[in-house]
Amino acid sequence: MLEAQWNYPTAITVAEHCSDKLAQYCQEAGISAPxxxxxxxxADSKMVRNALGACRLSGLAIQLFSGVQGNPTGQNIETGIRHYLEGQHDGIIAFGGGSSIDAAKAIALAANQSLSLWEFEDKGNNWKKADTDVIAPIIAVPTTAGTGSEVGRAAVITDEEHQVKKIIFHPKIMPxxxxxxxTLTTALPQPLTAATGMDALSHNLEAFCSPSYHPMAEAISLEAMRMIMHYLPVAYLDGDNIQARTHMxxxxxxxxxxxxxxxxxxxxxxxxxxxxYNHHHGLLNAILMPYVLAANQPKINEKMGRLGRYLALTQPNxxxxxKWILTLRQELNIPHxxxxxxxxxxxxxRIGEMAASDAAASGNPVPFTATQYTDIFNxxxxxTLTN
Ligand SMILES: [Zn+2]
Incomplete structure (x- = not known):
């Protein structure tokens, strides 16, 4: 059995059934009313009912807010903040997939601030406008393996009014x-296992390809891609495989x-x-992956060689x-x-223009124009994968 306790990049407990001790971890974090x-x-699942029951038995004044939709909206965050303040809570348990964890982080950041959530969009030094003393502590319990939002310092929230996704950032919203x-991910159906797993791959792959100098991040991304190569197909075919689920x-x-x-x-x-369009984020990344790699090829040839050698591919370039990515997508039944x-x-x-001005675009090896983004999208x- 794989079990571990790490303190990088935050306190992380890895173990089968470790979420059974949620109440104890809340108390250790000084949270009595999460x-x-x-x-x-x-909200209707056995795992949430069990977690709520165990926390109440331990004397925690816990309440549930389940109004988070996929691709959470500013409205979701406002409603969550109302629950947080009315219930006089002193911390947050982020329980679920990336949407729930992102929403939880946005609520934790904005609940007690005098400024609105959008003031903390990840631009310039906006985050410095926040009063750090009143940001709520978060314990994160992911039920999917993809976004990694549980160790991120950002939350992606949709601004419905302007139909754009905004990245909210603060270093203190790291759980x-x-x-x-x-055990919380074994019931994940195949399409979600595939889409979330490919999201994890896209994070590691894009981080690896990004040209900025960060050898630590580069090393982490390489090993994670090796784990995904070996264990995502296993988790997809055999959802109950605890070892594969742990690695993912x-x-x-x-x-x-x-x-x-x-x-x-x-x-x-x-x-x-x-x-x-409100499609699943991981599925979109999975479909886009080969087209973006093809467009980036002139700038990533050397890195793809390094990745290919690390993965021990027969054709390390x-x-x-x-080829590996196209085969993996097929194995996972991802549409082409x-x-x-x-x-x-x-x-x-419009998509081309939005993509060119998205915060993620700045990390791409090639600084594509809006017209080039439109071309990749088309x-x-x-x-059309080849010229
Ligand atoms: Zn992603």
Missing amino acids: LMVTDPIL VHVLLDP LVASTMGATAFQKGLGAMHAIAHSLGAV FDGVM TLADIGIDSQQAQ RAVDG
Whole structure:
């Protein structure tokens, strides 16, 4: 059995059933009245009922807020803040997938500030406007292995009014304790295992390709990609495989640790598409991945060689990595084109402009223009991978 306690990049407990001790970890973090933030589907699940029951038995004044939708909105955060303040809570349990964890982080940041949530958009030094003393401590319990939001210092929230996804950032919204319990992810259906797993891969791959100098992040991303190569297909085919589920949870946290180095064009386009079409973020990244790699090829040949050698691919170069990714997508039944999930080219120009101005675009190895982003998007709609 894989068990570990790490303190980098925050306190992380990895063990089967470690979430059973949630109440104890709350108490250790000085939280006596936590607000548990989750989505409406998980709210009805046995795992949430069990966690609530155990916390109440331990004397915690815990309450549930389950009004988080996929791609959480500013409205979701406002409602959550109301619950947090009315319940006089002193900390947050982020329980669920990336949407729940992102929403929990945004609530923790903005609940007690005099400024509104959007004032903390990840631009310049906006985060310095926050009063750090009143940011609520968070314990994160991910139930998917993909976003790695549990070790991130940012939250992606949709501004409904302007139909854009905004990145909210503050170093203090990194959860104080993360519980990686693989038993919480065994029930994840195959399509979600695939989409979230490919999101984890896209974080590591984009971080690895990003040209900024960050050798620590680069090393983390390489090993995480090796783990994903071996264990994502296993987790997909055999959901109850605890070892595969554990490795995927850890690879997912590694991805979010690594992408402090930067993300890239997959995320720039996926963020834009997510705001306009509301598709699953991981699925969008999975579909976009080969098209973005192809567009980046002139700048990533050397790195793809290094990645190919580390993964021990028979063809340790760009073509070999591309082949591996296309095969992996097939094994996971990921559609090859955006058209396959109902996205057409009608809004291509707008998507191109949104992607070029997305925060993730700055990490891409090639600084694409809006027109180039439109071209990549159109190729992903049509399935045009080669010139
Ligand atoms: Zn992502």
